[in-house]
Amino acid sequence: MKYDFNQIEKKWQKYWADNQTFKAENNSEKPKYYVLDMFPYPSGAGLHVGHPLGYIASDIYARYKRHQGFNVLHPQGYDSFGLPAEQYAIQTGQHPAITTEENIKTYRRQLDQIGFSFDWSREVRTSDPSYYKWTQWIFIQLFNSWYNKNADKAEDISELIKLFETEGNSKVNAACDDDVELFSAEDWNGFSTKKQQELLLQYRLTYLAETEVNWCPALGTVLANDEIVNSVSERGGHPVIRKKMTQWSMRISAYAERLLQGLETIDWTDSLKESQRNWIGKSVGASVFFPILSFPNGEAKADSKKQPGYMTGGNNSHLLLERAKEMRVNPTQAEAALWEQLRNKKLNAKFRQQHLIGDYIVDFVCLDKKLIVEVDGKIHENQLEEDAKRTEILENDYYKVIRFSNEEVLGNIEEVLRAIQEELSKRQSVKNEEVPPQGVRGIEVFTTRPDTIFGVSFMTLAPEHELVPQITTPAQKEQVEAYIEATAKRSERDRMADVKTITGAFTGAYVEHPFTKQPIPVWIGDYVLAGYGTGAVMSVPCGDQRDYDFAKHFNIPIPNIFEGVDISEEAFADKDKTIIANSDFLNGLNYKEATKKVIAELEKIGQGKGKTNYRLRDAVFSRQRYWGEPFPVYYVDGMPQMIDAKHLPIKLPEVEKYLPTETGEPPLGNATVWAWDTKKNEVVSNELIDHKTAFPLELNTMPGWAGSSWYFNRYMDANNDEAFASQEALNYWRDVDLYIGGSEHATGHLLYSRFWQKFLFDKGLVPVDEYAKKLINQGMILGTSAFAYRLENLTLVDVNRNQESNKIDPKNIEQLKQKTLKDLERFKNSIVKTVKADETVFIPSFNGEIMKMSPVEVSIALQRKVADFLQIDDKSKVLNGEYFVNVHFTPIHVDVSFINASDELDIEAFRNWREEYKDAIFIGEKGEIINGDNDIYKVGREVEKMSKSKYNVVNPDQICEDYGADSLRLYEMFLGPLEQYKPWNTAGITGVHGFLKKLWKLYVGENGLLVNDDEPSKDSLKTLHKTIKKVQEDIENFSFNTSVSTFMIAVNELTAQKCTSKEILESLLILISPYAPHIAEELWNQLGHNESISTAPFPKFDESHLVESSKNYPISFNGKMRFTLELPLDMSKEEIEKTVLANEKTQEQLQGRTPKKVIVVPGKIVNIVG
């Protein structure tokens, strides 16, 4: 009987499906084990051989765990929302759901034929309403939560509202927007519902806010930071610009510290954890405040002691704040009337009322535009004077103050608003939304090295820093403006590409050192980024290389504050070796001590405090796309409202077109039935929108990572309608024991999903706050592209006419090698002509070496052949070396299916491939024009990513057809370590395929089963048990490639031993079954079992079979092995030495010399030192 893998594999795949062999039970006596793969996006191209690599590894592990007696959950599903289906819909009008369904069918067929032990009863699809119902549900939970930093967890928003109602927000310690205004309980209770909603949005874990986003015009959507690679879109490589848009965001920054700490508790690869750490980007240091000494108008230096509002130490700001709040609650009639008009951004500007500016409370202020509006009551003489003074001081601080009388406001409010509007339009917006600490004239910096504060010799601001225009002196104005303009012109790419060039400009301003009180010049430079920290750096040139370079370049002093360190050449940045000097009270301290001390001192004088900064930003959660989860959100008066969870799912509406609308709205703007009726609680036609009972629904959809951020929990109870998973299921399965997937998700999916899990944990919805105990990254399988080399043209060069190089002897390759292509430039004068072939001609690859050869070598190797072929007129000159031929060619990707195992091209198939190659001419390795079998054409090879456009994609369907799924599984594992990137080469599969045939032959002969109940031989037992040991170790170390070798060795040995013992061969089948399940099932069945092999207990390793009585000792001389000697293992050290020395081969080696020393390691080696 032959090994008919096609028939066997089909048979068992059907058996597994019919019997639901791999269905996991939620209630089982067995211990649980959860093996998870990253679910695929079902693309139209189907699977190539690279895709299943991780699935095969996890399947082996899952099957192994079943043999070990575990109740294994090994599910699979589809991340089925995404861009390609939508792009296809835009092109063809085909609904993405249909495309997706078709693609899933292909995927399922392809996955099934590889024989995975997935529990398909738990399949999930993120685009299925029964699934995204719960994605929407989780979104609502996020909306209804805020992050309480005191409790260090997410809590229900109602708790926050309670706090607001009873004590306002001044004591609330929450993760929130940077610019929340302070309010009291009375304020809160007096606010309109809308105002309250606005304020709450600043605290919710998912919130709607105008944020600067990465907008990709080509894709028509925003992108998250992790979707951008090298400042172009990850998908398609389109340019990305920064743009302000109102978008949903996820407050992942609230979890920055816990996401960082959690990494300590999970067994993920170091590189992946490191990526996440970098992405979170924690830096511990201090925030330091430097008062500004000089303003362009020559105003006297600011007294830092009198700065109110900054920090909490020793000033009266809190009294003023209290007063401001009081006044807010009790406005005058005119103030109330004007506030009513200003509050809702009716003038497109955000105003605050009774706001503290410097030492003054102003009536209304637009911080953005630095515009103050005052409404005056009864005017007394002395107040008039005071107001004028106040105006002067405020205007010195670049505020514009406009005043109206009560009568004006109450009499003609329209006119007042018009005047304010006019003033607003005149004023330039402060670029950065962040406003400086109220009324303080100074610069706040973030530093990780506060210990070096005495080494500060200048200050550098980002050119975009909001204070730059205000502090620049008239003398420096021109220079500074020119510099800002120059940096603005430079694109981000240029800036990135050119890190070395040092540029900057002096503003003319000075700040005051907090301790020495010395003036410090303020510079701007584009090495300081506006987006990180405060956009300002205290520059310590002796301790930071960039500051050092900047200082050197602009001749700024570089004071040395390190003990015993030479800084004449470069900065000294080694924290651990730092001893501070020349630093007043910090002298003699190390980095840690000095940091601690300086922070304490800064706090004492109210000019700084310890601070931790994170690079992690909140994640934008809106996409201007059709094929994604719709938000369960409608808008009343511009404010988002959640649809009650019991009405979920909110299904995607039908649209005519999948493109943005003409007005630039997202595709859902095309939907005609996309409004929410709050009475009927259903989606209704847009025509019914009346803003009373029917309201518009959200037009954005959720990003790709929404559905993948929690799917691992859904598998635990995939068909539950009542909850995303029942508590019983969640408590039984708890977390993923082994997660296998690609490392490309390090800062996307793998970070977002940890965030959601922590949130769900905080809310008591899941039992663990890290969902995957262990994670392994599988490497990528690369394609081996094949190339044919198309001749473009030949340039004939008359060597005699080149004066410099005389005549080149074609035989002297060494001389010619020295002629680079650049040298050929010098032949310009000598070029006789350039010849282009009429036909398409392919030149030989020289056994694939052509790309490694220098142009000169190629030319020499080819000139005769090609000249001959082209029949150029001056052929004789070419042939006798007077003319040199320079060959120009282009490598062309050839479909790898035309290549045989020896890299030879099937020329006929290639010619039929494309019209343009129909009559292509091939010059073979021997230099002959190929015509029949006279010569062969070998392709060149190069390893590249598998991709359709490179024609190097290998389809697993063909492999399964030709060699079988078991061969495919074994071969993918055999290729190399799981984590490694490695090239695919189909030819190699014959090795594992041959192994399976051999395995088969061990059990089945010409006339049927060979297995009998014979006592196993000692050798066979030894083979079996060493295999058990090795395979078990290998699987547990995820070293699947070496266990395949072990199987080969075992089968080779057992074949040689002619083993037919059932005891041995039965155990061997269980060992192999996780790797090659079909053949294992079949042979298991033939051995007389009626049950599937999948839960047969894993064979037990018995050491006793491996015990040896003797060892073949390597005998080495001075460390070099010369021969081996079989000696009993129980021989003593002394006896071994004696026996070895007595041996004639030893004497031969020694040639009469006496050994100086003899090293004997019993059981290992003997080394004789002579």
Add this chain to the structure above:
RNA sequence: GCUGAAGUGGUGGAAUUGGUAGACACGUUGGACUUAAAAUCCAAUGAACAUUUAGUUCGUGCGGGUUCAAGUCCCGCCUUCAGUACCA
């Protein structure tokens, strides 16, 4: 620049705590079987020298070091891949 991983025959890769480098395969070469091909089987296969046998020398990116013994440990470099990037 920083962080992480890696560098071993023609190729993919083995080598557990320092102890016979190149397991297991692919490929190549030769042979058997066959009308032939495929399949299968056998043998050889790191390089160089020697070849009648035996053997000798070199060899794990490079240069040093520790050790009886180094692919493995230490010091200093080089190269490749991946991530990240003027992060204060």
